[in-house]
Amino acid sequence: MSVAELIAGAQAGEQRDIARLISRIEDGSADAREAMQALAGFVGRAQVIGITGAPGVGKSTTTSALVSAFRARGNRVAVLAVDPSSPFSGGALLGDRIRMQQHATDEGVFIRSMASRGHLGGLAATTPQVIRVLDAAGFDAVLIETVGVGQSEVEVAATADTSVVLIAPGMGDSIQAAKAGILEIGDIFVVNKADREGAETTVRELLHMISLGQHEGWRPPVLKTVASLGDGIESLLAAIDEHRIWLVGSGQDRARKLRRIKDEICALVIGETKSRLSIRAAEIDSLSEAVLDGAMDAYAAAEQLN
Amino acid sequence: MSVAELIAGAQAGEQRDIARLISRIEDGSADAREAMQALAGFVGRAQVIGITGAPGVGKSTTTSALVSAFRARGNRVAVLAVDPSSPFSGGALLGDRIRMQQHATDEGVFIRSMASRGHLGGLAATTPQVIRVLDAAGFDAVLIETVGVGQSEVEVAATADTSVVLIAPGMGDSIQAAKAGILEIGDIFVVNKADREGAETTVRELLHMISLGQHEGWRPPVLKTVASLGDGIESLLAAIDEHRIWLVGSGQDRARKLRRIKDEICALVIGETKSRLSIRAAEIDSLSEAVLDGAMDAYAAAEQLN
Numbered sequence: 185m186s187v188a189e190l191i192a193g194a195q196a197g198e199q200r201d202i203a204r205l206i207s208r209i210e211d212g213s214a215d216a217r218e219a220m221q222a223l224a225g226f227v228g229r230a231q232v233i234g235i236t237g238a239p240g241v242g243k244s245t246t247t248s249a250l251v252s253a254f255r256a257r258g259n260r261v262a263v264l265a266v267d268p269s270s271p272f273s274g275g276a277l278l279g280d281r282i283r284m285q286q287h288a289t290d291e292g293v294f295i296r297s298m299a300s301r302g303h304l305g306g307l308a309a310t311t312p313q314v315i316r317v318l319d320a321a322g323f324d325a326v327l328i329e330t331v332g333v334g335q336s337e338v339e340v341a342a343t344a345d346t347s348v349v350l351i352a353p354g355m356g357d358s359i360q361a362a363k364a365g366i367l368e369i370g371d372i373f374v375v376n377k378a379d380r381e382g383a384e385t386t387v388r389e390l391l392h393m394i395s396l397g398q399h400e401g402w403r404p405p406v407l408k409t410v411a412s413l414g415d416g417i418e419s420l421l422a423a424i425d426e427h428r429i430w431l432v433g434s435g436q437d438r439a440r441k442l443r444r445i446k447d448e449i450c451a452l453v454i455g456e457t458k459s460r461l462s463i464r465a466a467e468i469d470s471l472s473e474a475v476l477d478g479a480m481d482a483y484a485a486a487e488q489l490n
Numbered sequence: 491m492s493v494a495e496l497i498a499g500a501q502a503g504e505q506r507d508i509a510r511l512i513s514r515i516e517d518g519s520a521d522a523r524e525a526m527q528a529l530a531g532f533v534g535r536a537q538v539i540g541i542t543g544a545p546g547v548g549k550s551t552t553t554s555a556l557v558s559a560f561r562a563r564g565n566r567v568a569v570l571a572v573d574p575s576s577p578f579s580g581g582a583l584l585g586d587r588i589r590m591q592q593h594a595t596d597e598g599v600f601i602r603s604m605a606s607r608g609h610l611g612g613l614a615a616t617t618p619q620v621i622r623v624l625d626a627a628g629f630d631a632v633l634i635e636t637v638g639v640g641q642s643e644v645e646v647a648a649t650a651d652t653s654v655v656l657i658a659p660g661m662g663d664s665i666q667a668a669k670a671g672i673l674e675i676g677d678i679f680v681v682n683k684a685d686r687e688g689a690e691t692t693v694r695e696l697l698h699m700i701s702l703g704q705h706e707g708w709r710p711p712v713l714k715t716v717a718s719l720g721d722g723i724e725s726l727l728a729a730i731d732e733h734r735i736w737l738v739g740s741g742q743d744r745a746r747k748l749r750r751i752k753d754e755i756c757a758l759v760i761g762e763t764k765s766r767l768s769i770r771a772a773e774i775d776s777l778s779e780a781v782l783d784g785a786m787d788a789y790a791a792a793e794q795l796n
Contacts, residue, residue, distance in 0.1 A: 217789045225784025238544050313788070438782070445778040445788065450767050452792035457763040461756050472751040476744070478531025482619070482751065483523045486758035 187218045194321045197260075199294055202321050206296060209313045212455075220313055226320040228441055230262075231428055234344030235329045236369065241352040242376040246411040246420075247329045251287055253421045259324035262294040263287075264314060266330045294323065309451035311343050312444050343447070345440055346427045348372045348420070351390065353382035368397070370404050372423045378408035378416065402430050464489060493524045500627045503566075505600055508627050512602060515619045518761075526619060532626040534747055536568075537734055540650030541635045542675065547658040548682040552717040552726075553635045557593050559727045565630035568600040570620060572636045600629065615757035617649050618750050649753070651746055652733045654678045654726070657696065659688035673699055676710050678729045684714035684722065708736050770795060 185193075185204065193201025208215040235247050247263060254261045287293040298310070311328065318326050328344060349370035373394070375386050390406045405423050409416030431437040461468065471485040491499075491510065499507025514521040541553050553569060560567045593599040604616070617634065624632050634650060655676035679700070681692050696712045711729050715722030737743040767774065777791040 217787075220787045220789055224781065224787040228782075238546075240544075309788075442775075442778050442782055445781045446774055448788045449774060449777060449781070449791045449795070450764075452788060453767060453795045454760060454763055456792065456796055457760055458756075461759060468752055468755060469748075471755060472748050475530065475751045475755070476534075476748055481523075481526045481530035482615075482754045482758060483526055485755045486762065489755070489759050490762055 187215050187222065191219065191222050191320065194317060197291070197321060199291070202294055202317060203296065205317050206314050209317065210298070210310060212310075216313070220316070223316045223320050226316045228319070228437075230315065230319045230323050231325045231424075232315055232343065232345045232444075233325060233327050233424060234347040235327055235350065236347060237350030237352075237376075241350040242411050243329050243350055246348075246350060246374065246376055246409065246417075247327050248286065249409075249411045249414050249417045250327060250421065251293055252414070253417050254325050255287075255290065255292060260292045260294075260322060262318045262321075262323040262326045263296065264311070264326065264328045265295070265297045266311070266328060294318070294321075309448055309455055312448040315343070315444075343444055345431060345437065346371050346424055348374060348424070350374050350376050351386060352377045353380045353386045371402065371427050372420070373404055373406045374409050374416075374420060375406065376409050376411050379410050383408060401434050401436075402427065461489065493521050493528065497525065497528050497626065500623060503597070503627060505597070508600055508623060509602065511623050512620050515623065516604070516616060518616075522619070526622070529622045529626050532622045534625070534743075536621065536625045536629050537631045537730075538621055538649065538651045538750075539631060539633050539730060540653040541633055541656065542653060543656030543658075543682075547656040548717050549635050549656055552654075552656060552680065552682055552715065552723075553633050554592065555715075555717045555720055555723045556633060556727065557599055558720075559723050560631050561593075561596065561598060566598045566600075566628060568624045568627075568629040568632045569602065570617070570632065570634045571601070571603045572617070572634060600624070600627075615754055615761055618754040621649070621750075649750055651737060651743065652677050652730055654680060654730070656680050656682050657692060658683045659686045659692045673703055677708065677733050678726070679710055679712045680715050680722075680726060681712065682715050682717050685716050689714060707740050707742075708733065767795065 185201075187205070187208070190201045190205045190208070194205050205219060209219060210216075233250075235243050235250075237243050244265075247265075251261050251263060287295065296314070298314070315326055347369050349372070351373065353375060373390050375383055375390070377383070387406050387408065394404055394406070407416055407419055407423060409420060411417065428437075431440065468485075468489065471480070471488060474480040475482050475485055491507075493511070493514070496507045496511045496514070500511050511525060515525060516522075539556075541549050541556070543549050550571075553571075557567050557569060593601065602620070604620070621632055653675050655678070657679065659681060679696050681689055681696070683689070693712050693714065700710055700712070713722055713725055713729060715726060717723065734743075737746065774791075774795065777786065777794060780786040781788050781791050
């Protein structure tokens, strides 16, 4: 099928066409470029929500509960599960999709696992493009679930309109939480598994650390959920709505979308450099040998490749 | 002080000179380049060991115990604590350094916190350069502690000769562990806090998952430690030694060092692209506005910057 046909299908809500379009974007082929030209301007209707946290905090369960909540009020929802995946095999597990199975037959829900590597420009370039496709396909909300802490969280924070950071009780002390760099990222903090011991302590620690930070107009709330039982999900949805209202009212909405586009453009330029490097692999190998043997320094080697 | 003086001081084991040299490398200034030229060829004596795992598994405690073990047999040890740090504030907490305090007055131990951003080429470029300084300064072992899971782990795996992956009992089920992509990264797995409930289950799950993977010559062992009590640290050190012997015997030692250099060179080239982009920030802003308003697609914007 042509890109134009796929776009028409996606806009009609055809799940298969949306999936195919995303695959072509992930390929980074000429089709990706054509699709992006056709979809230029599709930025901004869908609410993009990042769901972030360390392994084991219950991100997939929370995402699934949020999907149900959005559906209950008639919204169409897309979920992008960004697995860091195996860096060496490139494989991505289907665990999240299994968790999401209850939504599998719902035409108003679109679920996609994305590998975090192998694309030109990486996730930083691909995610905004996939969001544009989902925007064009008329989804009201796009939930982006990322695993782990660190770089991938930064990318999500840059991508999402609203970043929800999940923490489980007893996942480590305050120093650990701050080390993970999640405090500046979160627009909303959720202590999930709040029926477990230590939940109140974790809430208190988070509130304290938030009180130490600087907040321009929006002070991140700290909520408690037991996502597996659906407890607290309505409050979470309300907080997400409230954050969106603040975003639009403060002009931060446009600022965040601009940042997303800026990151995308830069990621494409960097992707171009990476693609140039990948073509010169043999040359890099022999330059590396020269550096290892002390015949050259790394800067000199890099200059030969510029 | 001149770079040459700092290098001479570093080679004489002067901690302050080592620290200053690293700061100049992190600055990415002309001094960095000069230092790298002078240190070209210093690749390979120090044993580079990555210590990786999610927040709360006890990385700092394990690192500290390993430092003691290396010291007990007369080795000089350097520790690089790679904080993902706050992506927006650029700040790095001193938590690790506090944990390492018992080694603070030991002249045979060098400890350094590194922020994961702000360097030309990022950690991927800076870490090998810092390792080269520590190599030149005669350290026998360099421990690199990274927080979190995801991209930073991949970078460590690419940097270290031996990657130690820490897991705590009950940190999540197998699916979570595999999602974090740690299985292909680990040369040695450590179930820390092994006196806790669920330790045997975690060991069993890891052994099972390792049995499913492909291993060329080295099958990652799974050890149990209680780092806070020092339990199992001798066995961990023995496994690290064993892995080093395997690396050298199999030729993987040179292969890994080549990969480290290759990553460094590529990171410098990508850093050059990033630095080019940072100069054109205003232009990127107006291109982003054009994309947001639908007047242009992101690929076209990226092309104007190539």
